[in-house]
Amino acid sequence: MILLIAIIIMAIILLAAAIYAIIQKDLLYAVIATSVISLILSIMYYVLQAPDVALTEAAIGVALTTIVFIITIRNTERYEGKKYIKVGKKIIKK
Amino acid sequence: MKKVIILTLLAIVGYYLIDVFAQIPFGVNRYEGQNVRDFYLEKSKDDLHVSNAVTSIVVNFRGFDTLGEVTVLFLAVTALGSILYRRREDAHKGVVFFSASKIVRSGAHLLFAPILLLGAYVFIHGHLSPGGGFQGGTIIATGFLLMLLAYHDYRVSHEILSVVESLAGLTFVFAGLGGLLLGKAFLENFLPIGTINFLFSGGIIPIIYIAVGFKVGAELTGLLYTMLNEKEYKKS
């Protein structure tokens, strides 16, 4: 029973993180949300009796995909859309 | 307007997916008689002496897929290098990044060797326990990532990486061709299979998975290194 509740909560967090990832304008937070998705997915894979896949998802989805996204964001821009602009070291709204 | 069209489209796709998948029962044995799942489980235990059935599928029954998969990674690194390539004189005029603090650096140094060891453990025991070449290789790459993040001037030799990568790939293909040369099929096992649940079991399966581990580790490290060195166009 406790496990079932845990699974339900995980599913809710999963969907919430996915929605957060696509509405968040700060891409860095969005990427962190996708890594949360991967983390929970890897637990779900474990629940589905697939430890191999869980390990892969944990290593590739949580660690590598996130870091590759973060590198890209660092090399391009952090905010989605034209609303924000960088002046010196501060990010201000246009 | 465009959003409305896309939402309608998604609604159709969603309805249709739910409609199809609602008819596929969850958690129920759908196959009767002889089927692929039972065959693989049985043969993995009896014929190959590999306790992890996923490993025996990935490396032996469907080993050709894995060969392709390794190739995909290899080509992705190649394509990435080609995409981010620039002439020598254009490179190296980047901004200097600060190294991490001393605590992080010492921590990274301390963790580096254990992470590599863990990665090696995971891919050496791929046929016994969960894990294998891909997982172990990724763990090794994260070890290098830690060092790359902690020390801004940490250098990984591209030469060594490409040699390791090539040798590991060649091992995989030669292990496959070995079967062909001995009059068996490509990728067919030609070594003694040993006893199940011991380290030396499964014939060529552990060899291939170790090669995959080295290859994936070298490739992902190279990928991360290429991307991390991409820093001079930062807004200044």
Add this chain to the structure above:
Amino acid sequence: MDLTQYNDILTIIFYGTSIGLILIGLYAALVKRSLIKIMIGLSIVDSGVNLLLLSIGYLAGGTAPIFSPAVIDKQNVIMVDPVPQALVLTAIVIGFAVTGVGLALIIRLYRHHKTVNIDEIKNLKW
């Protein structure tokens, strides 16, 4: 952990979550104008597809397909289907490779155009 009795709820949870992920990801990939957001959307879609594929191979009350010393001598052990697991393993790695190439392309587009917004990158018609 015995979940056999809750099979109906689990059906809804696993299929529902994965289809939800697919739809959310597709929405992001089709509507958003930032290239990085599009890649995030695509990677969410990938996760959804993988979860769906794995749920298909699940067997209620099954164990992981590993003949560990604890399992090997028992009779009538139900094991979940290992084939989807092998397929998902392949799909995850391939998905990562494609994501990496896509992000490299984004970095190169940014070098030339100084933006990652689709509307501002229009040398070719989108």
Add this chain to the structure above:
Amino acid sequence: MVGTPVQFIAIPLLAAFLIPLLGKIWKELVRITPGVVLAYLLYLAVNLMSYTLEHGRIVEVIAGWAPPWGIDLVFSPFSGFLATLMIFMGFIVWAYSYRFKAIGDYEDYEPTIKYNLLLMMLITASVGVVLTGDIFNLFVFIEILGITSYGLTAFYRHRDGAEASFKYLFIGSLSSMFLLLAIMILYSQLGTLNMADIASKADQLKPVYKISILILFLVAMGIEAEMFPLNGWAPDAYSQAPAPVGAAFAGIVVKAGIYTIIRLIYTLFDVGGTYEYLITMGLITMIIAEFAAISQDRLKRMLAYSSIGQMGLVLTAFGIGKEAGVFAALFLMFNHAIIKSLLFLSGSYMVYNSKTKYLKELNGIGKQMPFTALLFSLAAFAIVGFPPFAGFWSKLAVLTAAADSGMILIVALILSVSLIEVVYYLRVVNRIYFLKPETSDREIQKPTTQAVLSMAVLGIIILVVGFYPDIITGVLHKAASTLLDKSSYIKDVLAIGQTIN
């Protein structure tokens, strides 16, 4: 037999892993190795082809697990014909790009290594798609094809290659998602991934699954095959990629896409109306693409749209079905591979030095580059289907197939679309020979010896097939009848299982 079909995959992979090491020994080896590998594969393919024409299908089992348990490669007259064609075109493209200036003029050798690796794997992946008998293996090969195509499209740094490539990647990822979903539904229902096994069990499949799998598959593969609403990536990718790669896309990659659709419909299963759907989509694709082609002002984009139009014609011919339709479609595919590649290869030398790549810069170039221009016009005449050239026979075959099936409307449509084709190709030829150049002091890039040789070979093939079509039609008839004989495919592949187990 000299070898087995698995060498088509294993040898290039071996070479691909070796190339970085070989480059350290002698740099020229990086360029030579793919050619040697492709030449060997061509020799192997021709040998296997002559064997399979006499003795029937060659089914090779991988890892010793017979179908339906393991993965198998099938070399039949149909798949073997396509594989041979792809390897041959790959060899030509390699020869053409051997000293292609824009690829090798960097001071360090990195790009050359990468280009050669990616090009070789592009060809290997297409061959793998054609030969494999396992549906998930097909997915893996399609992903290899995708990755190499993205890399090659973005190869030039100074063009909009990255943009075209990202577009391709976006559509390609969606396509692979659909493909994975289709494979998933298929596996959940039949519990098998082997194509022959799926075909033999297809009757157990409920219609709702059949339809959903077909839709997912057609959407996924329509992207590679440039079917109508899904071909937005093609003109950009063709025009932004290096010239030899454009030729490889037209000659090799598209064929792999068409092949998968055809294999699915002809071998696995179909539902009522699939063939009509193919005809409709083919005709729509053809008409829209030809109208788009006539309004293009750049040569490569025009060729790309023309290529899409030809693929529409091929789909239509496959939709007509029966032996005549399949034969016509295969003939069209052969001609398209040869002729369109020649158009790309020769055309790109003509636009090589013009900055904007607009058509008007080609005025009067025929006097400065007589040989290239001659080959271009030869190919242009051949592709619109003027009588003594190769294209004529394939168009005639399509028209007779359509007329025999009583589809007069299709005949009329094909003929009127051909008229459009004639207009825009002759416009270019007219420009090349009879218009005055805008500037007189135009810099001319002479083709390299290898490029001249490879183009000349293609030109000779066009002429030979044009005058003696019989040398190819025998093989094509055999290939068409193999494709239509579904039960023998199932029997041959599954029989291997009985002999081994």
